[in-house]
Amino acid sequence: MNRRSRQAAAALLTVIVAVALSACGSSSSSSSSSSASSASSSTSTPSSSTSAKSVTLLMGTAPQSLDPGMDYTTQGAEPNWVTYTGLTTYRHANGAAGTQLIPGLATALPVISDGGKTYTVTLRKGLVFSNGKPVLASDFAYTVERSIKIPWGGSGQFITPVIVGGTAFSTGKAKTISGITTDNATGKIVIHLTAPYGPFDNVLAFPALGIIPAGTPFHNLPNSPPPGVGPYMTTNIVPNASFSSVINPEWSKMDIPGIPAGHVDVNVKISSNVSSNALSVLNNTADFFDWADTIPGSLLPQIHSQAADRFSQVNLGGSTYYIFLNVTKKPFSSQLAREAVVTGLNQDAMNRLGAGTLAPACYFLPPAVPGHPTGACPYGTPGTGNLAKAKALVQQSGMAGQPVTVWSETRSPRQQWMTYYTSFLNSIGFKATQKVIADATYFTTIGDLKLHPQTGFADWNQDFPNPVDFYGVLLDGKAILPTDNENFGETNDPYINSQVTALGATPTTQLSTVVSKWQALDQYVAKKAYVAVFGYQTFPKFTSNRINYGAIVFHSVYGWDFTSFQTK
């Protein structure tokens, strides 16, 4: 779900198509695998795909995979969230309420013991997969093993090193994960962690850990994903073209509190032409514009005038756009030089370049993440920026005339943002040039520590609403890696490091006890100008006129909530 996921999706689509083609060309291989994946067959029966009531959702980018053990994209999480329920999940509600963890397939939220290193849950009774087979506690252990073996994109960060025995299982030194014990008779599941990890409650809510049947092959099944336990199930998959999320008839029998059943089937069509998608929704020939796509600025006036009652740009509050500033290299080793950037940056201009989709920002943690400060910004209210003061700060810093290379992606509006930023740096006294890298290789390139990139574009979409997801990866000194580094600014501040370690151990369910400390840390980062935050992304909530717009839940973690879709 973070930024790399969407890029990876594009590359992996090719692989998916290739796999699909090879499957078409070899009937023997597909039939031989069907026995191994008998559990999965029920999800891909075309006859079950349609119902009297269905809506159409247009997606600009295909999910990486519809197999939750593989997918790590916002597009995949939309259907998978309501198809593969985890032991924990999120409330189906708008705004901050949607970030609240609730028990999913577990009877209650995990009981945390042993200083935060042991999580104990009990599986609900009477759970069945969408194919009617009963769910066992041991299926959870199998699900975790499968996500490690495939491997799921987040496993290397959130699962393998976190659960005792995860690394040994991953490397083939163990046949099972020693840190997970299950009891099918009682439904009890005990998970031992290598060290206290506060967001583990959130990790259990990932669709990738939504329980699937034991015996599901340890490889990606994009065209026949395994059955899950959730309000919906996935059918009619045409790779790179369409799929359907249809109501799971087994779900309503289970009556799990807090997770509503769906009202309509959702037919998803994938079309990379987002202009055409937006026009289709505007003209009511399709029902939903995917929330993760951007409506072209050229269509916004028309949409505002013709569909004001069914369109809005919503700040889901889980995504930050920022400029990283490398504190190990001149000129941004100087705090005054960094302050100059934060002080002078014209967020109004950057918002226009982003077709008006940015919410003004100065704090690293976005609004929906606990720990987001509410106080005034340390270097003035975000807006047009104070160019004169920025110039003065550059002079004071003694860094005037320093060469700066600004790194950027090619895609719009990110390149335009960095073009503006380059021009801005030159206007305040630096000697800046822009370096544009292809989208597919951008983050890998600047994530190579040997490059020591000075400054450039970065963003982060929350994996889950916990500040550790931002600080632990992007600003903690321990997160500086030789390759695939995400701490691009090479920030290694002892105060940040110690706070992340101390606060990061607090379980998500107890975050309220340390929110003020996270807020103080975020204010400290803003004051030190370690990053230049220039906006929180807003997302389009846009439907046709046959949809009950007011009833829709626009979830702060997963966007569209299929269970809230209703026609008028």
Add this chain to the structure above:
Amino acid sequence: MATTSGTGTEFSGDLSAGFNAEGEDLAPGTGPWALAWRRLRRNKVALFFGGVFVVIVVLCLLAPVYAHDVAHTTASAEDITGTVKVGGKNVDIVSLTGIPIGPTWHSRYFLGADSNGRDTAVRLLYGGRNSLQIGVMATLITMVLALILGVVAGYFRGLADGFITRGLDVIWAFPALLLGITLGTVIAVGGIGPLKGSSLIVPAVIIGFVYIPYVAKPLRGQVLQLREREFIDAARQQGLTHTRIMFSEILPNVASTIIVFIPLILANAILLEAGLSYLGVGVEPPNPSWGNMISDGLTTIPEAFHNVLVPGIMLVLAVMSVNIFGDGLRDALDPRAKVRITR
């Protein structure tokens, strides 16, 4: 005289025959160059497009004058939140939803603005300057290196020929655009030796390098034929050194071929530069080029179509005019020749 072919390029090696191929009534003492000039003057279409190209070049060279004295801005000066007066009203240069203003037909934003609020007309002229500079530098690099390699390979044959020809084959094995993208990406990230940064030299060297085989291989073929001719034997028997033979005997005989190749390589170099810049591995922003202007403009179609249309038209005009003039030049120098670069 036999023609060499099979590598995508065909040309006549016997230029002296070509000069009189149409059986023109020549005044005694009329040299081949005078004859070629006479033929070129008769080709009005070629001359017209040669003139068009000259106009484009002059306009692009005047970019700083236009920017300073007419538009009062620079190629990279942005004004995203500013306004400009059109028809007595203040209009946003870039709207709140990111749509840039279209042509005002006034001195400021004559051809409109791009999405970063920069003057399209100014960037068009500066972009043309950059595209032409790169095209000329690349052509120079290609011609000089191809001439050296082609003549040395063809003249010495043997080991030198084998080594050079295989090297050229390796370069030729890659499509020009693909090789350009690869080199451009590598240089954009880490550089190769002294080639790094956002200098125009970088795309010029890449493009110049990519096209070397397209000129060197036909030249080698022509030199292979020339070295067997009697006048070369005579030069050898007179005791002339290899260097002297290459300079005084071979070079003059391949001069017209080189001249014919220049506009063709120039046109292809401009096109390749546009392609590379469009894909983000040519001219580095915020430096303009017609290629990256088209790429930038795609994001604001259809409301600001001018940002794609204007550089596109200029690119077509420039390449077409060089190509047509090059054809005329070829016809004038060697009416029987068929010189084409195919990829």
